[in-house]
Structures are given as structure tokens and as C-alpha cells.
Amino acid sequence: MEIRAQHRVHGGTLTYAQHQSAATGTPMRLSVFTPPGEGPFPYLIWLSGLTCTEDNFTTKAGAYGAAAQHRVAIVAPDTSPRGECVADDPAYDLGQGAGFYIDATQAPWTPHFKMESYITRDLITTVEAAFPLAPKRSIFGHSMGGHGALTLAMKYPELFKSVSAFAPISSPTRCSWGEKAFTAYLDPNRDTWRAHDAALLIEVGRANSFDDILVDQGTGDQFLENQLRPELLEQAAAKAGQKLTLRRQEGYDHSYFFMASFVADHVAFHAARLA
Template sequence: MQKIESHACCGGTQEVWSHRSHTLDCDMKFGLFLPPQAQDGPVPALYWLSGLTCTEQNFVTKAGVQRYAAEHGIVIVAPDTSPRGDDVADADGYDLGKGAGFYVNATQSPWSAHYRMYDYVVDELPALVEAHFPITSARAISGHSMGGHGALVAALRNPGRYRSVSAFSPIVAPSQVPWGEKAFSAYLGDDRGAWKQYDATSLVKSTTEKLPLLVDQGEADEFLATQLKPQLLVDACAAAGHPLDLRMRPGYDHSYYFIASFVGEHIAHHARALRA
């Protein structure tokens, strides 16, 4: 690994690291905020998954999360959103290819050569950071939009791996909206049955762990009616008896202004679970 950025922040350190990912077969970057408590010993971590077009930079530079992470003694791990490099497949448009990994393990050519973001964020990255930094195995996961989808899927598919999960403006039912249909068709093929393993509204039907889902959604979000459709998750959770706290926020859109407004509540939510 190589440290490529380091900044004093909120009594701790905001860093960016690069490393060779065996899972993705390319070089990757991730943001890492170490709170002041990490100087005295290992502390728990929140893994943050960003949305379409983002890199490891967006959350750590725009959300203002460090002050809350420092208050509660939580490491923030923020990976990139897709594999990177000249030999990594890409596509025209912002919603497929680089910057749009959708946190799935692609099975279709040419994407399957590198696009295994599910395994990367669930397995490889936690193993890496827990081995090299003062981080415990107590984990939480969160994300925004495409990353909110990824966070929900990771938590629902891995009972016991995460103490808590939350999401901002998540794509709750990618199998039923244009963003997800485009990405899943390319990465996973035309068999919609294979899509269900990456769809939160399908996963809540069979998960063996009733981990409460915390979701914040802006009512002025420009993608609310076409791409996000939180009511689909409400209905699925109600049918399955799965706990869901959906907070609809009047006036807020899809931007990081929305995330910055409520990220403190999410960090407090995760802190309670991580200390339990």
C-alpha cells in the first residue's frame, strides 16, 4: 500500500491510500479517516459506499463526516466506486462502467475481468484495513444512491457481518428502475433471477437477520419517482416484517448538501450499534 494523502482533521487524520486489488485486478484508492481515539488502540469502522460518478474523494471532502466520526471514535473507510485503469472496460455515459460499478460481481464479458466490487467492499477491503490499521472487526456500512443500494445489499446478504446499516437516497429496487436495469443487464446478463441477489427489495424477503434499515430520502430529490422509489422498500419490508426507519425529508434533493445535513444522525445511529 502507498499513502498518497494525509491531512490533520478534527483531531485525527484524513488519509487516502492506494493498493493493488487482487479481487479487481487493478490499482485502487480508498479514503481513510482515523479519529483521535485510534491513537490509543483499535476502534470500529464505518464503510461508506458512494454513488454514480464518485470516487474515494466525494464523501470525505463534501459530507463533513469527520467531526462526527471523531466525536464517536469511528474510522471512516471510503472506497472508490469501480475498478480503474487503462485496461478496465468502460462505456459511454455516467451510469455504466468506470464510476458505476454498482457493487456487484459481474459475470458478463468484458465486465467480469475487473468488475467485482461486491467482493471488494465486503471481503477484500475490510480484511486489508483491519490488518494494517487500528480497526476492530466491529463494522457498520452506509452509502448514497448507488452506494446506498450497495450498503443495503451487503448488509442483507451477510448476517452478522455488520452491526448496523443506513443509506441516503438508495436505489432500493435496481431490478425495477432504469439505472439498475441498464447496469444489471450489462454486468449480470438477461436472467433477472440472477439480479435478485443484488436487490434489497428481494433480499428482505429471505434474510435470516432482521437488521434494522435506516434510510434518509429527500422529498425534492430529482430521481425520487424514476430511479429510487423508496415505497417499494417500504412495501417489501412490511410484507417481510423487516424493520425499516424511512425518514422523508421535505425540501432536500439528491446532493451532498442533503447528506451533510443528516450524516451526524447516521453516525450516531452507527455508534450506538457499534458499542453494543
């Protein structure tokens, strides 16, 4: 683990770091906040959205005061592999900055775009060895990262105590962002996409290890109707008998101003389940 910078914040320590990932075959960057006092600490993994790096949540979400209060750490990785040898696309919603937290099976993405394996294997192993973190963790995220948090929690329930999301891509098989990414990264057979769709996973009971799923969605979000479609989560949860707390926040948009307004609620939600 290479330490790139450290800052004091809310009595704890914020570390920017970089490490080599076996899954992506590239260096991966991340930030880690540890609260004041002695560890090891339970921790949250935050997954950011399209175009983001490890820095967006770190500087904009304002989560560390609540994390210090609840004595939980927060790990925020980058959203994709990066570098001159890593495949990319001129569009903002494909390639570097748009890893979609899945393992690509199609060229030219296959060699490096292994974000599912990175998050669930390399990241967890590395941060728990390098920082005072306990093997007790939860996951949350925004937009593309909300999709990642929901799907990874349901596919790997043994890894995560709880899950929440801000404005997640609720059903990527039924929106243009998801269809574009899955067509590029995965088998053209749409049946293989179902394993990466939060609403479809909830519908078949894959979320039944979680007592509740917290989702916040702004009603003023410009992507609400065409890309995010939280009503599909509601329908799936009703069908499966899964508790879902979907809070529609009046007037809030898709920006980090929205997340900063409610992130303390999410930290508290997870802290209660990590206790």
C-alpha cells in the first residue's frame, strides 16, 4: 500500500492511497477514513457513480463527522481501472470512470475491467491488512455505485452486514446506461445480465439476508424517470416480501449536495447493523 497523502479530519485520519490490484492488473487508488481512537473499526465501502474517482465522495459528501461519531471507518475506491494501457471510450458512460462494478467478459474490456472481483476480493483484503479495520463491513453508493452496492451486497451477503444507496440505477437491464455498459462489457445474451440487476435480484429473493435496504431518491433528479426508476425496486421488494425503505426527498437532484444532506442517516443506518 502506497500512502499518497494524509489529512486530519473530525479527529480521525483521512488517507489517500494506491495499491496494485491482481484483479484489474493495474494500480488502484482509494481513500480511507479512520475515526479517532484505537481500532480495529468496522467500516463502510462507498461506491461512486459515473465519471467519479476516489476523490468525489471524499471531498464532497461530508460523511466523516458522522463516521467519527459512530466510530466507523469509510473506504472509497476509484470507479474503474485507469492508465494508458487500459481500454477506454470517448463517452462518459463507458470505459474509464464507468466500470459498473462488474467483471467484463468481452474484448477490449476483459483484461482490466474486473471491478466486481476488485471490490469483493482485492480491496477488502488489502485495506484490512493495511489499516486498523475489523472484518465487519457494509456497503453503500450513488447512481452507478448504488447499482454496485445493491448488487454486490446481494451476490456476496457473507461479506456485508447491510446495504444502502443514493439514487441507484435500480434496474440496469431496463435503462440506456445499463444496456450500453452491459452490451459492451458482458455477453450479448441479455439473460446473463440478470445477475447484475438489483431489482431482479430482489425479486428472486437474493436480498433476504438484509433486514432492510435504505434508498434515498431525489424527486428533482434529472435522471429519475429514464435511468434510475426506483419504482422497480419497490415492485420487486413487494413481490419478494423484502423490506425496502425508499425515501423520496422532495426537490433534491443527482448531485453531491443531495448526498451531503442525508449521508449521516446512511452512516447511522449501517453503524447500527455493524455494532
